[in-house]
Amino acid sequence: MKTVQQQKQQSRYANTGFGPNFSVLDIGMPETVALIEPDSAYWALVNKDELGEALSGSLPADFAERSEDFKKEMEALRFGLTPSAAYFNPTERCNLNCGYCYLPEEMRRNGITMTPEEMRDALERLLAYFNTVLPEGAKPQLIFHGSEPMVAREAMFAGIEKYSDSFHFGVQTNATLLDDKAIEFLTSHGVGIGLSLDAPKAEIANLTRKNWNGTGCFDQVVAVIKKLADYPAMNVITTVTSANVDYLTEMIDFYYELGVRVIMLNPVRCTRKGGQDLKPDNNVMTENFVKALDRTHELYEKTGRKMVVANFANILAGIIAPTGRRLMCDISPCGGGRCFFAVAATGDLFPCSEFIGFPEYNGGNLFKDEIHKALISEPFKEITGRKAEDIIPCGGCAIRHFCGAPCPAEVKEVSGTVNAPSPFCQFYEEQARYAFRVIAQGREDAYLWDGFDDETEETYRWA
Amino acid sequence: MKKSAKKVISYRRRCRQLGQNTGLSHYILLTPKADTAANRGK
Numbered sequence: 054m055k056t057v058q059q060q061k062q063q064s065r066y067a068n069t070g071f072g073p074n075f076s077v078l079d080i081g082m083p084e085t086v087a088l089i090e091p092d093s094a095y096w097a098l099v100n101k102d103e104l105g106e107a108l109s110g111s112l113p114a115d116f117a118e119r120s121e122d123f124k125k126e127m128e129a130l131r132f133g134l135t136p137s138a139a140y141f142n143p144t145e146r147c148n149l150n151c152g153y154c155y156l157p158e159e160m161r162r163n164g165i166t167m168t169p170e171e172m173r174d175a176l177e178r179l180l181a182y183f184n185t186v187l188p189e190g191a192k193p194q195l196i197f198h199g200s201e202p203m204v205a206r207e208a209m210f211a212g213i214e215k216y217s218d219s220f221h222f223g224v225q226t227n228a229t230l231l232d233d234k235a236i237e238f239l240t241s242h243g244v245g246i247g248l249s250l251d252a253p254k255a256e257i258a259n260l261t262r263k264n265w266n267g268t269g270c271f272d273q274v275v276a277v278i279k280k281l282a283d284y285p286a287m288n289v290i291t292t293v294t295s296a297n298v299d300y301l302t303e304m305i306d307f308y309y310e311l312g313v314r315v316i317m318l319n320p321v322r323c324t325r326k327g328g329q330d331l332k333p334d335n336n337v338m339t340e341n342f343v344k345a346l347d348r349t350h351e352l353y354e355k356t357g358r359k360m361v362v363a364n365f366a367n368i369l370a371g372i373i374a375p376t377g378r379r380l381m382c383d384i385s386p387c388g389g390g391r392c393f394f395a396v397a398a399t400g401d402l403f404p405c406s407e408f409i410g411f412p413e414y415n416g417g418n419l420f421k422d423e424i425h426k427a428l429i430s431e432p433f434k435e436i437t438g439r440k441a442e443d444i445i446p447c448g449g450c451a452i453r454h455f456c457g458a459p460c461p462a463e464v465k466e467v468s469g470t471v472n473a474p475s476p477f478c479q480f481y482e483e484q485a486r487y488a489f490r491v492i493a494q495g496r497e498d499a500y501l502w503d504g505f506d507d508e509t510e511e512t513y514r515w516a
Numbered sequence: 517m518k519k520s521a522k523k524v525i526s527y528r529r530r531c532r533q534l535g536q537n538t539g540l541s542h543y544i545l546l547t548p549k550a551d552t553a554a555n556r557g558k
Contacts, residue, residue, distance in 0.1 A: 099523065136539065
């Protein structure tokens with residue numbers, strides 16, 4: 054009597070009996086389609102005129118030999134990781150009042166700020182926790198985040214000073230408080246610096262990113278980008294809204310001219326009404342995003358200098374090397390509460406910064422509770438247990454493990470439940486199609502971050 | 517379909533340090549750590 058596994062391995066046909074279920078994905082190329090086995094994140098690009106042959110014979114058999122390994126890899130990625138990073142909000146306050154911020158206004162206007170002593174205590178506790186879950190010698194990542202972390206400059210710098218050997222530090226900042234001394238401090242300590250800018254011209258950028266008096270900060274941010282252009286650990290995030298969605302290609306040219314190497318073009322999170330009001334139309338967002346990606350490739354071809362659009366690069370990486378992705382928004386369960394967690398200025402623990410404005414997602418307090426216990430609290434479990442398989446239509450979607458139906462905080466606010474698809478569903482679909490076209494054209498290197506090949510190793514190739 | 521068919525592209529890679537680079541959210545620092553100024557100086 055043959056075992057199920059033996060029968061699977063001897064199956065000659067896809068989509069019947071013990072054969073694999075291959076979804077056929079149109080990737081927008083005249084001669085090529087993708088075959089995808091969604092559960093294992095396996096894919097093959099095949100010629101349309103060979104599709105019949107691809108669904109029988111050696112391709113399903115080849116997959117069958119490896120499917121269990123692929124599935125185990127996905128299982129480990131999705132359910133077997135422990136946190137290696139924390140997003141740390143050293144203050145609730147912000148000197149800006151951006152229209153789409155996901156943190157409540159009262160908190161940003163009048164909130165608390167950590168003292169240097171509280172900061173050191175917090176980092177000591179976090180380090181003790183990470184030492185229990187990370188392999189020896191592995192450094193956790195700690196990203197100062199906001200609100201505006203530079204409002205808590207004294208505490209933040211005290212923490213970096215004391216623990217620079219223990220964490221990989223980063224700071225996501227609006228750049229307006231980065232004077233020359235601060236830049237010198239951060240760069241000399243090797244701190245990753247993420248800046249925010251929404252458009253290549255002041256009149257557009259200042260519509261969404263402005264201070265409490267309504268004055269925009271375009272000139273200040275551009276001045277800081279120029280100062281940091283040669284610093285390799287700098288990147289810039291553009292939040293894509295209805296206000297700037299028509300300027301993405303111009304944005305690429307603008308950043309490129311400034312010498313920026315890594316950017317993100319993140320669709321605005323609809324976690325609060327401000328973000329929902331600024332949501333770009335999906336078709337417009339997708340069309341302009343694709344043009345922006347095309348532009349980065351044109352520039353790369355012309356000059357040999359690459360500018361990575363990191364949120365797309367992560368989708369591409371997730372297809373090529375599911376475990377090689379850096380970001381854990383586009384996989385389900387998302388990384389919130391399982392690969393990283395967020396610490397508020399009060400010490401309260403949340404699955405992700407997106408949840409800091411929602412007390413019902415507080416899983417404990419860094420100063421009072423054990424982190425291990427917070428990670429298995431009910432609010433955390435709601436997020437760490439959220440799977441694409443449980444969501445309609447994601448459960449039947451071929452690209453469910455390349456997209457992950459992000460993001461639960463946003464989805465909860467838009468749909469009233471975390472078990473609903475992303476409001477940017479079509480945008481993610483098209484990114485996956487674009488990524489497969491990149492692979493079909495052999496252009497992966499032009500879009501992936503430097504070092505990707507060294508970080509990963511090949512485990513399978515059809516040859 | 518013969519396995520040597522040249523019109524099929526399919527491959528897979530895996531992270532050498534799963535769990536160390538994998539683990540950030542959409543606000544990130546996607547810059548190779550080895551490239552930072554501090555590490556270059558070491």
